[in-house]
Amino acid sequence: MINSGREETELPGEEVKESGSHSFSIWTAVISFVTGVLVSFVTIILTYGLKYFFDPPERRILIVTETQTKNLLNIEQKVHDQIITSYALRNTPSETIKSYFRYSATIRNDGDVGVEKLKVVVQSNGSDVILVKSPSITTVPPDIRQGITLQQNRTVVEVSKDEWEVSLLNRHESITFAYIGYSTKEINNASFKLIARKKDWEVIREGVETLSESNLFFDKTIVEMQGEDLFLLLVIIVCTPTFLLLYAGLLVLFFFRRPARAFLRLSRELEEYLQRRKLRDD
Incomplete structure (x- = not known):
């Protein structure tokens, strides 16, 4: 029996394109999530600081x-x-x-x-x-x-x-x-x-x-800080550079992953070429 209909064929490029689109969606979601976390963290810090600036605690x-x-x-x-x-x-x-x-x-x-x-x-x-x-x-x-x-x-x-x-x-x-x-x-x-x-x-x-007569958080020295103020300072010192480095790393991977892949592929091809030439010379 002769099948007169045309069979649908899947081109190799379509699979690569679909895989690349799926990878792009994952990276976009990761970047969006990290951006949201970083913005929330900065917002909390600014809110806490503005609270002390505009509504300082009672002076005693x-x-x-x-x-x-x-x-x-x-x-x-x-x-x-x-x-x-x-x-x-x-x-x-x-x-x-x-x-x-x-x-x-x-x-x-x-x-x-x-x-x-x-x-x-x-x-x-x-x-x-x-x-x-x-x-x-x-x-x-x-x-x-x-x-x-x-x-x-x-x-x-x-x-x-x-x-x-x-x-x-x-x-x-x-x-x-x-x-x-x-x-x-x-x-x-x-x-x-x-x-x-x-x-x-x-x-x-x-x-x-x-040491100081001010009750504002940003005017205090480390010696004066206790409890919540000292904990907030430690969170700012530890978390801020960590989030910035993580965010910068994700941006680098997101925007430069294709050039990086091309560079790795070129390096492998160059290595294979040198090996073939060495075998031919031998």
């Missing part, structure tokens, strides 16, 4: 300023040889005071919100200098002195230590504690210190170098 900063005198009972040696002076406590006149100091410390709320139940501790260096635990307390503005509650911790037994709790300091308000310290020993220079403690609040002493 207390500024402490301290002033103190040297021993106010010290007089020049020439005068000391000619004049005898003595000071004593009214309750214990037998004890002579040989050192007398004045110390004051101011706490200023430099944050954006008020601070409540602020713990304040004032102490001198060791038990040689005794604090008079009835300080002069002033505020700025002055009228808030009547509107806040100051509670002294009466259970403190150390003679060189005093503790207070301030009920409220709103932004830009300040409170000053002025103390008198004395000793029965001759001390030229005493050391006093005010310690203010509040959860999530930063205390900065004026005159002492600090």
Whole structure:
């Protein structure tokens, strides 16, 4: 039986063309996926940075300023040889005071919100200098002195230590504690210190170098970064170059795969030609 119909024949080029089209579709999908991931990653980073720039977290900063005198009972040696002076406590006149100091410390709320139940501790260096635990307390503005509650911790037994709790300091308000310290020993220079403690609040002493006063992510140093900020920095450092290198590699493979194949084919043909020529010469 003679088949008069024409049989369909598949040309070799069509199979190659179909295979190339299929490979092109895969590469296009891969490039699109990686591009989407990279764009999403950059968008997340920009969103996080813009959030800190336009909506920074609340500033919670207390500024402490301290002033103190040297021993106010010290007089020049020439005068000391000619004049005898003595000071004593009214309750214990037998004890002579040989050192007398004045110390004051101011706490200023430099944050954006008020601070409540602020713990304040004032102490001198060791038990040689005794604090008079009835300080002069002033505020700025002055009228808030009547509107806040100051509670002294009466259970403190150390003679060189005093503790207070301030009920409220709103932004830009300040409170000053002025103390008198004395000793029965001759001390030229005493050391006093005010310690203010509040959860999530930063205390900065004026005159002492600090790392940074900014809460913005991009203004922080690596030393200051903690928790989420440090994790984000590590993600940016590790992932950004990785994504860029991967993306660049895929682009190179996508656009230069045909020249690469041609170069490899040419290299094989050249190698075969050299082998045939060597065999012919032999």
